[in-house]
Structure formats: C-alpha cells, structure tokens
Amino acid sequence: xxSRTSAWFLVLxxxxxxxxxPRFAKAIADDDRAWAGEHWSSDPTAFFWVHAVLIVTAFxxxxxxxxVGVRAHRASRRARxxxxx
Numbered sequence: 070x071x072s073r074t075s076a077w078f079l080v081l082x083x084x085x086x087x088x089x090x091p092r093f094a095k096a097i098a099d100d101d102r103a104w105a106g107e108h109w110s111s112d113p114t115a116f117f118w119v120h121a122v123l124i125v126t127a128f129x130x131x132x133x134x135x136x137v138g139v140r141a142h143r144a145s146r147r148a149r150x151x152x153x154x
Contacts, residue, residue, distance in 0.1 A: 070144060070145065072145070073142065075141065076139075076142035077138070079135070080135060080139060082134050083131050083133075083138050083139075085131070086127060086128060086131020086132075086135070087131060087132070087135065090124050091128075093120075094120075097124070103117035104117065
C-alpha cells in the first residue's frame, strides 16, 4: 500500500499536470512556428504536431498519476478507519 504522503504527492503531481499542460498547449497553438500561415487557418507544422504528441502524452500520464493518487489516498483512509474500528 502507498503511504498517505506518497498518495498526496501523486494527487498534487496529477493536479499540476492538469493545470500546466493545457496552458502549454495554448502557448504552442499561439506560436507562429506552429502554423504554415495564419493561426488556425493554415496547416499545422511539424513543430505543432511534435508538441501536440508530447502534450497529449504528458497530460494522459498526469491523469493516470492523479487517478492512482486519489485511489491510494482513499485506500489509505479506508485502512485507517478500519484500524480504529
């Protein structure tokens, strides 16, 4: 079983990823290097696609970390409650 401290760390790491990666995605979409011409009206460049893959991957891992952290936190809380009863 994961300790409560480790569970909280995973929850915070997951939340951090939920906040950071969408902001980074916006920054990439607003970058002139992401588009062959006018933003959102032209073809995306390799710069856009490489960063899109990295962002989606990192965000997905962040969601997984958050889920594991929440489940570990709930399990540690249930274990504490059952010890006191």
